[in-house]
Amino acid sequence: MLDGLRRLEYRGYDSAGLAVFQPEQGLEVIKTKGRVDALARQVEGRGGLAGDIGLGHTRWATHGAPSQQNSHPHVSENGRIAVVHNGIIENYAEIRGFLQSTGVRFASETDSEVVAQLLEYYYNGSILEAVTKVLHRIQGAYALGILCADCPDRLIAARKDSPLVLGFGQGCRLLASDVTALIRYTRDVCYLDDGEIAELTADHVWVYDAYLRPVEKERRRVDWDISAAEKGGYEHFMLKEIMEQPKAVRDTLSPRIQDGRVVLDEVSFPKNFLAEMDRIAVIACGSSYHVGMAAKYILEKLLRKPVEVALASEFRYCDPIVTPRTLALVISQSGETIDTLAAMREAKRLGAKVLSIVNVVGSTIARESHQVLYTWAGPEIAVATTKAYSTQLAMIYLIGLCFGEVLGTLPPGEYAGLLAALQRLPDQLEEVLSCRERIQYLASVCFNHPSVFFIGRHLDYAVGLEGSLKLKEISYLHSEAYAAGELKHGTISLIEPGTLVVALATCRPLFEKTMSNVVEVKSRGADVLGLTTAPLEAAMGQTATYTLTVPETHPLLLPSLDVVPMQLFAYYVALMHGCDIDKPRNLAKSVTVE
Ligand code: F6R
DSSP: OHHHHHHTGGGOOSEEEEEEEETTTEEEEEEEESOHHHHHHHHHHTTOOOOSOEEEEEEOOSSSOSOTTTSSOEEOTTSOEEEEEEEEETTHHHHHHHHHHTTOOOSSSOSTHHHHHHHHHHOSSOHHHHHHHHHHHOOEEEEEEEEETTSTTOEEEEEEBSOOEEEEETTEEEEESSGGGTTTTOSEEEEOOTTOEEEEETTEEEEEOTTOOBOOOOOEEOOSOGGGGSOTTOSOHHHHHHHTHHHHHHHHHGGGEETTEEOOTTOOOOTTHHHHOOEEEEEEOHHHHHHHHHHHHHHHHHHOSOEEEEEHHHHTTSOOOOOTTEEEEEEESSSOOHHHHHHHHHHHHTTOEEEEEESSTTOHHHHHSSEEEEOOOOOOOSSSOSHHHHHHHHHHHHHHHHHHHHHTOSOTTHHHHHHHHHHHHHHHHHHHHTTHHHHHHHHHHHTTOSEEEEEESTHHHHHHHHHHHHHHHHHOOEEEEEEGGGGGGTGGGGOOTTOEEEEEOOOGGGHHHHHHHHHHHHTTTOEEEEEEEGGGHHHHHTTOSEEEEEOOOOGGGHHHHHHHHHHHHHHHHHHHTTOOTTSOTTOOSSOOOO
């Protein structure tokens, strides 16, 4: 269990715990605030924990501060039922009040503890029946693991809106919220769906629906290699994943380019759907949303259809205009982000066709969308996304070319030119990565700036959004991204001597316009780090304090190259600040709470 928890450390957490059934002592629970290593030391301090069955958990605090009491597993008052929970029990206050009125005393401030206490309340000799009663009573999102001392040969699991995967190992059955925890023990897995309950013994798994009717589940084989989830000599997963981008992009593109054409076998829409499509609604969060921002410029140019980009957390509550002629393009690395999932369901309910771009095979968004295009980035462990972003962007180009051909919207010669440039992209990414020492040097001269602004126009603006997010999430520096022309409408008042402005000006037709904005900030004392293409380096160098270049490519492909120096810059700045790069504070890899 400790090994499994270590493999999930990348997801972000603040406390950890274990419950093991020991034949002599019953349920033994060890919990601690802090890292899995601290938990392991406590286990060692007690001379180890012997047992055949148990539950482990790492908690990312929502209700109640990170503390030993608030960490999982939570145990019912009589000490006989242990529970781990991911998600949020929305009606926990009402249930807590009810249980307290019956005399139950709570040990933590969490929403999760109500599940353990409610199980004890309903338990009448059958843990499965108690679980079904609890599931009918609780509202919210959950992935639950339950261990009852009265039936110490089995675990019970249940899910709604929070991922759970079951593993079929040699003489053992396992459950986890992410396949990464299981891969060392088995590649045979099955994903629980919403509303399902599972019962696991060492050699058997039964899956039921909410009324305990048996459900047949399909097993899947995980085909990625365990080394993909190891650092392979790099100091951090983030750097490893940045360096893996040429391969990840190549793996995403090559199977879909056949005989000089883009072939998206996975996608088939009813006849005329694309021609009659009224709009594309891109739905995503965070960096995936930033891919959506770039997609707006790219797809509108190639398809001549309106593309609206929505933050998933806003989309679901804004009464969105969606029709059966709308294509909802859902972008998610994990395929489990709760806001994106909920927004996708809303779009589906309103009649949209849902096409998702997902990295994790078998994830909930992949399973629930009408069509899915997998990015073949491999497992992404660092919390800050890099290779998933790049492969999502690569997928946008494939969609643009494929749909553009069907719609006949690409200007003559454009298809072949763009496709040829796309095929050169992995080599050009290698070229950009080979300049990382220069970026490391620039990070060493810039890392002390307290405030950083990223500016750019058009696609450069979309990349600036991502560059700014990368920097703030891993280095904790204050940074913001602005459309370069927007700066003068207010934000320029923040520019003063010592402010660092990262100016992205790779978009040739808008170069002079962006340079005017660079002059504006420079004349107010800002230090400017300018990113442009090699032929424009000298022009940039006349104004910028420092310059960085990327090779020339098709203008629509520039974001794929531009983002790499932004990722490396953030990485090296964070390194110089001594930050916990792979596990930045307060962040989780897959955000399965609202
Ligand atoms: C930033 C980052 C996040 C994710 C966001 C959406 O580096 O990784 O902003 O992009 O949480 O996650 P997915 O793509 O898994 O839906």
